[in-house]
Amino acid sequence: MDIFAQQIVNGLVLGSIYALVALGYTMVYGILELINFAHGEVTMVGALIALAVIGALLGVAPDLPGILAVIAGALVAIPACMLLGYTIERVAYRPLRQAPRLAPLITAIGVSIILQNVAMLIWGRQYIAFPPILPQATFQIAGAQVSALQIFIVLLSGVAMAGLWFMVQRTRLGRAMRACGESRETASLMGIDVNRIISTAFIIGSALAAIAGLMVSAYYGLAHYYMGFMLGLKAFSAAVLGGIGNLGGAVLGGLLLGVIEALGAGYIGDITGGFLGSHYQDVFAFLVLIAVLVFRPSGLLGERVAQRA
């Protein structure tokens, strides 16, 4: 087995998940210039709701095909997260629209803490296992071992991202989002209800987050109330790496970050002579974040942040 090829594959899988979450950060930032730190928690809620549904279904009908159970979980988790995303915006951010920028940022951190604690009250502090109901088939591709789940994650992320791209570029709603991204005031003077568009960005971002949360819990085989924190931070790093506010940048940043992290985890033992193990993989995301902020604050594809900040 080729470690390099294997880590590239692992990195792309992880990276597609980061990209899905990063899109949620970047869509909201593109319109509101707000870092919605509660976004990571939405992935956590999505994962835990989906797992609860899957668990309940298997409890009632143990013979249910695993894939159907997962689809049912997604069909409940996605709308639930859309509603959650809408509610967060409506309750926590909209009243602060005219406030200084620091206020909604602090509020975002507050919402994040609230969601973690509510999730802990509902689902407890323990890790919740993802039941082994998905097909375990693996394939050999270019020296790497690839599981059916990995292929599925990359494909589904790709479809979701292509759908989002199409929506943003080619529909009335997407044009209105881009118009709000350029100037909310001018957009409102062209008859666009800006609050509605902001809600839409939260709803769409939360749907993607729910999908990502389900993917993460299926991939690592577990979920818990704190899982959204690290995932959110990494996806945020990915969005900054690509250029926050830029949708293509979020995808590029997510994939790059996933690959960097996987390669780092794969080789860190060799590089440090065994001193640091692969559990240090989280370090890489933040090294990348620091490097971007120092050397290219606008990110790989971004230009607007530098002008605005």
Added chain:
Amino acid sequence: MCSAKALLEVSGVGKRFGGLAALSEVSLTVQAGEIYGLIGPNGAGKTTLFNCLTGLYDLSEGQIRLAGEAIQGLKPHAIVQRGFARTFQNIRLFANMTALENVMVGRHPRTRAGILGSVLRTAAERREEAAIREAAHFWLERVGLNAKARSLAGHLPYGAQRRLEIARALATEPRILALDEPVAGMNPSERRDMADLFLRLRHDHQLTLLLIEHDVKLVMGLCDRVAVLDYGRKIAEGSPASVQRDPAVIKAYLGGHAA
């Protein structure tokens, strides 16, 4: 007092920023089909009045009626929905979108497709999208920009950007179009073209125009009636010829305020 054809009625409008009265007791009535000019020295409050009319500023006092309906306090998008569109003194296009897309954004208040239609690509959504595109081409054609439909708005030459703003505003299907210095920075021949365009728009689309302009010749040639603002107050109103002779107006323009 409320005449049958009054499209826009501004009564006793005031706007204060802290202690500064940017507008006080401004009243004017624009009849349907009129070209109404708003002139005055720099800082007289013309753009402030536009911002009040379009809902960007809350009024400190007074009332604004559009076709008989009170619109003060409504959000900007709701005022556009009711048929009031505008352009800007300093051009405010969506620079990273194409000319066509800019005008398509203008169709927003007259179309409906929401999140479900956009994600699922329903037949109704696709029909509407085609209609939006067609209407956008129509308005680009009206201002003579169809050849530039695919250019990024930010890359267009200055005069074309001015006309694109007009096309985008027209796409919202306004009853009244408010133009904030639409010919500023243009040469005389471009100015004549714009004046012709305004007359054609009024004629072909029963449009009412509210015009802020510094070019006295253009205002005098084009407007049916003119109001003059100075220090946030209306100091004269009437036909262009009568306003031009008004001593208060001459004083405002030549200086010598006894503040």
